[in-house]
Amino acid sequence: MHFYTYDGSFEGLLTVVFEAYERKAWPDQIGREGEAPPGIFATHLFVHTDEAKAKRVWEGLGKKLSREAWENVYKAYLWEQPGFEMLIFRFARLVFSSQQKGVEENFADACVQKIAAIGKQMFREKHRMEAFIRFQRTQDGLFLAPISPDFNVLPLIITHFEKRYADQPWLIYDVRRQYGAYYDLERVSLVSLEEAPRGLRQGHLSPDILTEVEPLYQQLWQTYFDHVNIPERKNKKLHLRHMPKRYWKYLTEKKPRQQAHQPIQNKQVPTKLRQLSR
Amino acid sequence: MQTSLVEKLRILADSAKYDVSCSSSGGKRKNEGKGLGNAEGMGICHSYTEDGRCVSLLKILLTNFCIFDCAYCVSRKSNDVKRAAFTVQEVVDLTINFYRRNYIEGLFLSSGIFKNADYTMERLVRVAKKLRKEHNFNGYIHLKTIPGASEELVKEAGLYADRLSVNIELPTEQSLQTLAPEKNFKEVLTPMGHIKNQLVLVKEEKKLFKSTPSFAPAGQSTQLIVGATAESDRQILTLADGLYQNYQLKRVYYSGYVPVVTDSRLPIISTPPIIRENRLYQADWLVRLYGFGVNELVDEQNPQLDLQIDPKLAWALRNRHLFPLEINTAEYELILRVPGIGIKSAKKIVAARRFAHLTWEHLRQIGVVLKRAKYFITCGGRSLETREWDEEAIRRRIIFGEKGSRGNLWGSQLDLFQQAG
Numbered sequence: 218m219h220f221y222t223y224d225g226s227f228e229g230l231l232t233v234v235f236e237a238y239e240r241k242a243w244p245d246q247i248g249r250e251g252e253a254p255p256g257i258f259a260t261h262l263f264v265h266t267d268e269a270k271a272k273r274v275w276e277g278l279g280k281k282l283s284r285e286a287w288e289n290v291y292k293a294y295l296w297e298q299p300g301f302e303m304l305i306f307r308f309a310r311l312v313f314s315s316q317q318k319g320v321e322e323n324f325a326d327a328c329v330q331k332i333a334a335i336g337k338q339m340f341r342e343k344h345r346m347e348a349f350i351r352f353q354r355t356q357d358g359l360f361l362a363p364i365s366p367d368f369n370v371l372p373l374i375i376t377h378f379e380k381r382y383a384d385q386p387w388l389i390y391d392v393r394r395q396y397g398a399y400y401d402l403e404r405v406s407l408v409s410l411e412e413a414p415r416g417l418r419q420g421h422l423s424p425d426i427l428t429e430v431e432p433l434y435q436q437l438w439q440t441y442f443d444h445v446n447i448p449e450r451k452n453k454k455l456h457l458r459h460m461p462k463r464y465w466k467y468l469t470e471k472k473p474r475q476q477a478h479q480p481i482q483n484k485q486v487p488t489k490l491r492q493l494s495r
Numbered sequence: 496m497q498t499s500l501v502e503k504l505r506i507l508a509d510s511a512k513y514d515v516s517c518s519s520s521g522g523k524r525k526n527e528g529k530g531l532g533n534a535e536g537m538g539i540c541h542s543y544t545e546d547g548r549c550v551s552l553l554k555i556l557l558t559n560f561c562i563f564d565c566a567y568c569v570s571r572k573s574n575d576v577k578r579a580a581f582t583v584q585e586v587v588d589l590t591i592n593f594y595r596r597n598y599i600e601g602l603f604l605s606s607g608i609f610k611n612a613d614y615t616m617e618r619l620v621r622v623a624k625k626l627r628k629e630h631n632f633n634g635y636i637h638l639k640t641i642p643g644a645s646e647e648l649v650k651e652a653g654l655y656a657d658r659l660s661v662n663i664e665l666p667t668e669q670s671l672q673t674l675a676p677e678k679n680f681k682e683v684l685t686p687m688g689h690i691k692n693q694l695v696l697v698k699e700e701k702k703l704f705k706s707t708p709s710f711a712p713a714g715q716s717t718q719l720i721v722g723a724t725a726e727s728d729r730q731i732l733t734l735a736d737g738l739y740q741n742y743q744l745k746r747v748y749y750s751g752y753v754p755v756v757t758d759s760r761l762p763i764i765s766t767p768p769i770i771r772e773n774r775l776y777q778a779d780w781l782v783r784l785y786g787f788g789v790n791e792l793v794d795e796q797n798p799q800l801d802l803q804i805d806p807k808l809a810w811a812l813r814n815r816h817l818f819p820l821e822i823n824t825a826e827y828e829l830i831l832r833v834p835g836i837g838i839k840s841a842k843k844i845v846a847a848r849r850f851a852h853l854t855w856e857h858l859r860q861i862g863v864v865l866k867r868a869k870y871f872i873t874c875g876g877r878s879l880e881t882r883e884w885d886e887e888a889i890r891r892r893i894i895f896g897e898k899g900s901r902g903n904l905w906g907s908q909l910d911l912f913q914q915a916g
Contacts, residue, residue: 430592438593
């Protein structure tokens with residue numbers, strides 16, 4: 218029984234794949250450095266990350282896979298759920314051992330299906346972050362957004378925000394994983410903040426670091442959100458399906474109102490009917 | 496000043512919300528030169544209201560002052576409501592500041608008609624122009640075209656907007672005349688025609704000169720109100736199909752009538768026809784993307800869509816002689832027509848069967864809704880059902896469940912009645 222460990226990096230994991238092939242010793246389990254071996258009889262091997270070896274594996278996969286399936290391998294790494302390392306290994310082995318091109322479309326294979334499903338899951342989470350991130354502007358002009366996604370999607374959303382907000386500095390900070398992406402009008406860098414703006418490490422920004430007009434725009438957005446709703450069509454179930462509660466924490470429109478929402482009385486339907494629709 | 500901006504937003508968002516379109520996709524506007532915003536690729540719903548609708552754009556009226564008196568409209572002249580008007584700069588500031596905070600994909604600007612069509616249209620265009628020219632804004636802009644606006648203004652609008660739309664409002668000219676006497680089909684169809692011509696022209700010119708400025712790259716759409724007048728689903732879908740073909744519309748939106756004003760010309764209903772609206776959208780998708788003809792979904796004998804089951808299932812039940820399909824050999828176009836199989840699943844099936852003979856388990860994994868599909872397909876010549884069910888039985892089993900005890904049969908029926916209003 219072979220137990221491989223690596224430093225936790227994507228390159229490290231790809232190096233494990235390389236070494237396994239090199240030794241023809243297929244892993245039964247792969248874990249992060251420091252993880253306990255699965256049993257006392259397991260042969261344990263710690264693999265040092267080697268960029269050149271990782272690159273060979275990565276490019277080898279790229280040659281045999283569609284772009285989407287290739288990216289899904291990286292997404293499976295960012296997925297971080299138990300067993301992802303072995304899944305990636307099994308998928309890589311399937312790809313390298315198949316003669317035919319297009320093995321990523323063999324949805325009859327459980328491993329292919331799983332990688333595709335993870336790709337979809339990651340895409341959904343990435344898309345949700347692109348939608349649900351809410352920036353708040355600080356006094357020095359920085360647009361700040363705390364997030365805590367289910368999966369580690371921050372690396373996947375950087376390009377989107379870089380293209381979109383090219384003319385404003387921003388920082389998106391993953392509170393769960395304690396690191397962020399900071400754009401300084403030139404480039405994006407990954408930052409891990411020892412001394413983040415007050416409160417950011419816990420995910421809430423104290424009002425005194427925010428710019429003066431920030432509360433006004435937050436109030437305007439809440440007002441808009443309240444008034445764009447059509448009460449006659451209320452459908453809480455659908456609302457929750459699209460916007461699960463765990464995402465509400467950082468949504469401006471879900472924060473308490475300064476003034477309670479007052480519906481506009483612009484409808485003139487008979488009182489009887491009004492009672493009916495309630 | 497600040498309270499008044501909030502107050503204006505309250506009024507002008509509230510009266511814009513009955514326009515259902517919120518799409519922000521199909522734009523091709525890239526952020527060049529480090530400006531603000533990017534509208535390439537897919538649309539994003541940034542939030543969802545409690546009614547479950549997507550919030551993608553800042554959807555507001557420039558003003559709810561209006562010289563028209565359309566019976567179904569909350570802003571009609573004779574309705575006693577608070578009126579307000581944004582300045583051009585206010586709309587620009589709101590859009591930019593909402594966009595910068597990632598609240599929205601862009602702006603959907605419509606308006607009540609004040610003075611006349613061109614006067615109104617000119618102001619809408621000015622907002623879009625300012626956003627593009629002065630603020631280097633590359634987010635999404637959807638402008639409503641005011642019926643009767645001049646061709647020049649429509650042309651200019653298309654230079655700055657990603658999408659233009661003119662609302663046809665009601666499914667027939669006759670209904671329009673009854674409920675909106677100041678409007679007519681001609682005034683709606685003329686600008687729609689201008690937009691279409693311009694879209695075609697620019698597309699041709701782009702082939703020759705890459706530098707030709709874009710014109711409404713996300714195309715045009717329209718909306719009509721369902722349930723305020725007596726038209727059948729067949730009339731509505733036939734109209735929509737004609738609009739898709741003759742005016743190259745990207746989307747026709749169906750807005751279930753929400754009672755907003757009392758008027759003897761309007762029906763009295765307690766809840767909007769949400770299920771009917773949903774069935775129309777399903778039928779619309781089947782026509783646009785699944786290769787169905789309108790006549791296959793509704794015809795003289797069945798002018799209304801079935802409210803209990805989706806139009807694809809209804810079609811399949813009427814056409815049982817075409818089934819079952821063998822999933823390992825049937826053509827893609829036919830697989831698309833199986834209830835419970837969508838475009839993605841159909842594509843996956845066709846791809847996967849090159850590698851392996853597909854089993855029921857494979858289909859389940861791929862994401863086929865077997866609850867509906869199993870009556871219409873075989874896998875390796877075998878059916879999942881051991882006996883043959885007739886049309887009625889299939890319908891009952893799909894709606895009420897297969898092991899349905901009397902109790903939950905009641906429950907689902909009640910639920911259905913509630914939904915159908």
